[in-house]
Structures are given as structure tokens and as C-alpha cells.
Amino acid sequence: MLMVDRLLQRVAMEIDTVANPNDRHCHQAVEALVDHYDEASPSRRKLIDEVAAGSLVFFWSRGSSAPSKISTIVSKRLGGYKYVAKLLSRLECNAFAITVAGKVSHQIGQGLFLDATMFNHSCEPNCIQLFQGTSLRLRTLRPIFQGEELTIAYIDVNQHKAARQSGLIAGYGFVCHCARCTSVEEAWWDQRVTGMGCPLRGRGCVGLSLPKGRDAALFRAWRTMKGGNGRKAVESRTWAHLCTSCGAQRDEKEVKRLEQEFLAAEEHEKKAEECLKEYGMNPNALVMATGMLEGAKSGYARYGVPYVSIRMHYVLARLMELNFATQDFKSAVEYGTLAAPSLEAICPRNSVLIAYHLAILAKVVWLLGDCKTTLKYTSRAMRVLQLIDNDDPLISEIKALLEQARRACGS
Ligand SMILES: [Zn+2]
Ligand SMILES: [Zn+2]
Structure with missing residues (x-):
């Protein structure tokens, strides 16, 4: 709301001071941005309209602080709340979350960076946005070919x-056809998430057990979009x-039984996450989380799929860190290594998340005296981390570790 308010004032002030209406100004650049307002679902549009109306009330309520000339421009020239609704929609589609340097998950606000709005989306992007204070910098994540789009x-x-696509449709109104979304590996992983292991996998079959024919699509939709509409109808089938x-x-009975096992394993996974969040307040948190994780693992093993959720990654990565902190290096490596395949499945290549994970894992592996694996992990982590180039102490630590591992391996 504050951002809309500021933008409104700026636009109105600019219109007020523009001598030649053909000059390209900030407000025109903002108005040229896509808004996806007309394509939005009725419920979403209603929400945008409501917030827009609220923003306008906020704008007016400040009374004398907004010069009356500007108020007149907003109501007469910009057409009132419809203009604000589209402005809001544009902000939603084009604004960037401003994060604290080195901590991509720590968001401190939002900003509209007009040049950066020109960049298209990819689920395997070749650039990353980094902040220095509130200024945005874009860095490439790998060498770029001549003529390649950033x-x-x-x-x-x-x-x-499935989760990425629904996020993009809801937030930006498009279906992604990037290289990652259309890759064979992705289709394989997509099936992997929705299918269960072959009943004969014990005898070496690596196939997936999936519903026949047309049912497969419905089943997959249910599996990946749990909690959505019609869940009950699908679940009772x-x-x-x-x-x-x-x-x-x-047969159907067996499928139903395994589905129950899967849901129970998911519950264990959720509980493990909850236990870990209590670490520091509850002395038994680590033991309890480990127990829950074992429950989840054996449930998934009976179902016959690898653990590939972001939550499972969080649980395993946190267990790695905590065991590292309590100097149980062997367990730390065990959990860290288990987390790696789930990360590969949900992250794009050159992912910062994978790089950070491998960096920490490398530190533990080094302490156990395995210089070859340390070299492997640190080299891969540094390929991405060196590009980030901020003052994160972990990055300089891993750089030094890479050199040490190189010397120890004699390469
Ligand atoms: Zn994509
Ligand atoms: Zn089979």
C-alpha cells in the first residue's frame, strides 16, 4: 500500500511538471509494464480491486500532505481506482523482493527496478539478482553464449x-516453456514425484507404478496439488x-494401502521439521527429529520413491548442520549426502542452494579426512559461489578449503 501511495504521488507529480507530454518519463515506463489484470481470475481481480480501493482511501486520508493539485490529477487524469488497480497489478508482476546481501531468503521490502523488468523468466535462469543495500545487481550464473538471452x-x-507452473500462472499469468520445463529429465522427475516404485523393484525393475491411461493425469494432479478443490472426490477414488x-x-486395495503409508510418511516428515524448529528450546528435539525422519524414510521406502520434497531437504540439511555443530561428523555427512539427491531433483543446475549445501558438506567431509570428496564438493560449490562475490564469510572459507584440498590431493 505504501509503495502504491509513493508511486501514485510520483506519477501525479511528474504529470504535473511535464512540459512536453511526448517526453518519456518514469510514469510512462511504469504504465508500459505488463499488468495481467484483465487475464486474472475473477477472485484475484476482486482482491486486487479491494486493495486498490484501500490504497486510494489511504492516499486521500492523508489529506493536506498530498497537494490538492496532485489529488486532482489522480482522480481526473488517472481515472481513480481502476488506474490504481492496474498499477498494483503491475507492481505484483514486476517488483523485486529486496533481500539482505548473502541471505536470499531474508526479504526486507519490495522495489520496482525498471531496467530489470525487461528480463524474462526461466526455471533455470542464467542470472541471479543480488542486492547491495537497496540497489539491485544482476550477476550471470555461468558463461553466456553469444546472442543468448539473459x-x-x-x-x-x-x-x-507442477508447483512452479502453478506459481507462474497464479502470479504472472503464463505457462512456462523454458528449457528446464520441457526437458526429458524434468518429465522423468515429474513422474517420479507422482508414481510409486514397481512392485517388482526388489527383483531389479526400475519402472514406475502409475494409474492406467487417462487416470494417470488426474492422479498426478491430485498428488502434486494436494489440498486443492475436488481433493475429496479424487481421494475417495x-x-x-x-x-x-x-x-x-x-490392485486398488494395495494402491490405497500404499497411499496411506505415503501420507503417514509425510506426517513423519512434517513432525521432524516441527521438532527441528524447536531445537534450542527442547533438549530432545534432535533425537525426536531423527526418530521422525527414520519413520518417514521407511514409509517412503515401502512406497518405493526417493524423498524429493523441499521439506525433506530442510530436515536433512538441518540435521547435517546440527550434527556438525555437536561434532558428530559421521552423522552430519550421512544426512548431508542423503539430502543431495533431493536437491538435484528440485533445483536447477547452478543453483545457489546446492552450492551452499555442498559447501557445508565439504567442510564436514574434510574433517573426516576425505580430501578427494572435499575437492569434488568445493569445486562444484565455488563455481556458483564465486559469482555471488559478497562478504559472506562462508565463501572465503570454502575458497581456502578448495586450495587446501587441491594441495592435499596433489593436483
Ligand atoms: Zn520453466
Ligand atoms: Zn516393473
């Missing part, structure tokens, strides 16, 4: 395809599964 991420790209590779069947 892309950034509009959403958290450390998610499965029964599904017979076929293995995509050997054709082994699973």
Missing part, C-alpha cells in the same frame, strides 16, 4: 515443475496401477 527467476525455482516398464499390476 534470464532471471520470477519465483522460487527450487520446486517441482480407487486406482489400479501398472508398471511403466514391466507391466506388473497393483
Whole structure:
């Protein structure tokens, strides 16, 4: 609301002072941004309209502090709340979350950076946005080919395809067809998230057990968008599964039983996360979380899929850190190594999240005297971290560790 208020004042003041209406000014650049207002769903549009009306009330309520000339411009020239609604929609589609340097998850505000709004989205972006105070810098995440488009991420790209696509449709009104979304690996992972292991996997079949034919799409929608509309209707259905590779069947009763196991494993995973959040306040948190994690792991193992959720990653990565802190290095490496495949499944290549994870894992592996693995992890982590180039002490630490590991391995 404050941002809309500021922008409104600025636009109105600019219109007031513009001598030649053909001059390109800030407000025209803002008005040229996409707003996706007309394509928004009725419920979303209603929400935008409500906030817009609220912003206008806020604007008027300040009375004398907004010069009357400007108020007149807002109501007469800009057409009142519809203008504000579109402005709000533009901010939603184009503003950047301003984060604290080195901490991509610590958001301190939002800003509209007109030049940066020109960049398109990719789920495997080749650039990353970094902040120095409130100024935005874009850094490339890898070498760029001549003529290659520079892309950034509009959403958290450390998610499965289904989650990314629904985030992009809801927030920006488009379906993503980037290289990652259309890759074979992604299709494989997408199935992996929704299917269960083949009943004959013990005998070496690596196929996936999925509902037959048309049912597969519905089943997948339910699995990836839990809690959505119609969940009950879908959940009460029964599904017979076929293995995509050997054709082994699973009857409806068996599928239902395994689904229950999966939900129970998910509950264990959630509880493990809750326990870890209590660490520091509850002396048993670590032991309890470890127990919950074991429950989740065995549940998933019976279901026959690898653990690939962002929550599972959080649990494993946190257990790695805490065991590292309590100097149980062996357990720390065990959890850190377990977390790696789930990260690879949900993160794009050159992901900062993977780089940070490997950096911490490398530190533990080094303490256990494994210089080859340390070298492998630090090299991969540094390829991304060196580009970030901020004052995060971990980055200089990993740089030094990479040199040490190189010397120890004699390369
Ligand atoms: Zn994409
Ligand atoms: Zn099979």
C-alpha cells in the first residue's frame, strides 16, 4: 500500500511538471509494464480491486500532505481506482523482493527496478539478482553464449515443475516453456514425484507404478496439488496401477494401502521439521527429529520413491548442520549426502542452494579426512559461489578449503 501511495504521488507529480507530454518519463515506463489484470481470475481481480480501493482511501486520508493539485490529477487524469488497480497489478508482476546481501531468503521490502523488468523468466535462469543495500545487481550464473538471452527467476525455482507452473500462472499469468520445463529429465522427475516404485523393484525393475491411461493425469494432479478443490472426490477414488516398464499390476486395495503409508510418511516428515524448529528450546528435539525422519524414510521406502520434497531437504540439511555443530561428523555427512539427491531433483543446475549445501558438506567431509570428496564438493560449490562475490564469510572459507584440498590431493 505504501509503495502504491509513493508511486501514485510520483506519477501525479511528474504529470504535473511535464512540459512536453511526448517526453518519456518514469510514469510512462511504469504504465508500459505488463499488468495481467484483465487475464486474472475473477477472485484475484476482486482482491486486487479491494486493495486498490484501500490504497486510494489511504492516499486521500492523508489529506493536506498530498497537494490538492496532485489529488486532482489522480482522480481526473488517472481515472481513480481502476488506474490504481492496474498499477498494483503491475507492481505484483514486476517488483523485486529486496533481500539482505548473502541471505536470499531474508526479504526486507519490495522495489520496482525498471531496467530489470525487461528480463524474462526461466526455471533455470542464467542470472541471479543480488542486492547491495537497496540497489539491485544482476550477476550471470555461468558463461553466456553469444546472442543468448539473459534470464532471471520470477519465483522460487527450487520446486517441482507442477508447483512452479502453478506459481507462474497464479502470479504472472503464463505457462512456462523454458528449457528446464520441457526437458526429458524434468518429465522423468515429474513422474517420479507422482508414481510409486514397481512392485517388482526388489527383483531389479526400475519402472514406475502409475494409474492406467487417462487416470494417470488426474492422479498426478491430485498428488502434486494436494489440498486443492475436488481433493475429496479424487481421494475417495480407487486406482489400479501398472508398471511403466514391466507391466506388473497393483490392485486398488494395495494402491490405497500404499497411499496411506505415503501420507503417514509425510506426517513423519512434517513432525521432524516441527521438532527441528524447536531445537534450542527442547533438549530432545534432535533425537525426536531423527526418530521422525527414520519413520518417514521407511514409509517412503515401502512406497518405493526417493524423498524429493523441499521439506525433506530442510530436515536433512538441518540435521547435517546440527550434527556438525555437536561434532558428530559421521552423522552430519550421512544426512548431508542423503539430502543431495533431493536437491538435484528440485533445483536447477547452478543453483545457489546446492552450492551452499555442498559447501557445508565439504567442510564436514574434510574433517573426516576425505580430501578427494572435499575437492569434488568445493569445486562444484565455488563455481556458483564465486559469482555471488559478497562478504559472506562462508565463501572465503570454502575458497581456502578448495586450495587446501587441491594441495592435499596433489593436483
Ligand atoms: Zn520453466
Ligand atoms: Zn516393473
